[in-house]
Amino acid sequence: xxxxxxLVGVFSGISFLLGQSIVGGILAQAASILDGVDxxxxxxxxxxxxxxxxxxxxxxxxADSAIILGLTLNxxxxxxxxxxxxxxxxxxxxxxxxxxxxxxxxxxxxxxVFKTGFSGYAANRDVRxxxxxxxxxxxxxxxxxxxxxVLTNSVVFKRILDARSSMFKx
Numbered sequence: 001x002x003x004x005x006x007l008v009g010v011f012s013g014i015s016f017l018l019g020q021s022i023v024g025g026i027l028a029q030a031a032s033i034l035d036g037v038d039x040x041x042x043x044x045x046x047x048x049x050x051x052x053x054x055x056x057x058x059x060x061x062x063a064d065s066a067i068i069l070g071l072t073l074n075x076x077x078x079x080x081x082x083x084x085x086x087x088x089x090x091x092x093x094x095x096x097x098x099x100x101x102x103x104x105x106x107x108x109x110x111x112x113v114f115k116t117g118f119s120g121y122a123a124n125r126d127v128r129x130x131x132x133x134x135x136x137x138x139x140x141x142x143x144x145x146x147x148x149x150v151l152t153n154s155v156v157f158k159r160i161l162d163a164r165s166s167m168f169k170x
Contacts, residue, residue, distance in 0.1 A: 001041055002056040005034035009063025012132075016070030016141065019077065025136020028067050032129035035060060057104075060125060061097060067132060068093045068148070075141035085142060092145045095152025099123045102159045112166055119162050123155040 012027035038056060042048045072089025079085045106112040114120040121127065128148060135144025 001034060001038035002052070002059050005031050005038055005056075006059035006063045008034055009060075010066045012063075013066030013068075013070030016067065016074045016136065019074060021074065021136045021139045021141060023136075024067070024070060024074075025133040028129045028136065029133035031063055031067075032126050035125070057100070061100060064096050064125070064128070065093060067129075068096060068145070071132065071135070071141045071145055075145055079142055085145075088142070088145045088149050091149035091153060095123070095149055095156060096128055098156045099128075099152050100125070102156050106159060106163055110163055110166070112163055114159060114162070119155060119158050123152045128152070 008027050009031040012024045012031060015021075015024035015027055035056070042052060068089065072086065072093070075085045075089065076082050103114055106114065128151075131147055131151075132144060135141065135147070
């Protein structure tokens with residue numbers, strides 16, 4: 001199921017690349033749903049494993065990268081100011097990757113879990129893919145990238161502040 005979710009994410013990115021924004025958006029949401037089903041299925045069947053969680057996480061990052069790359073190339077094809085579009089696309093990509101990385105590092109290194117509020121939920125994968133679905137349906141790749149870039153990097157910055165603050169409370 002993890003691999004199927006990954007493939008759907010890759011096809012989402014390809015759809016954006018080919019200018020099929022509505023299909024790309026719907027496939028991004030389908031990847032999110034399949035990813036959720038994957039976790040639930042592992043629980044129901046009793047097949048939860050650390051490797052499975054690790055593998056799923058890696059495939060999710062690859063799928064997210066393919067989707068954001070497809071969105072970026074779509075926006076580049078529609079916009080004359082390509083350097084700015086590329087910079088925004090890279091900021092969205094880096095921010096999306098850093099949301100996941102900052103959560104994992106905070107848990108592993110600082111025993112800090114972001115469970116609530118802006119740091120906990122504002123840019124999780126489901127939210128990002130939902131934003132991408134809406135942006136795809138509205139055929140607004142560039143605006144979607146701007147929203148992702150601002151949201152993801154804001155969450156990472158807030159997590160840094162939260163982590164620093166939590167170290168002084170102990």
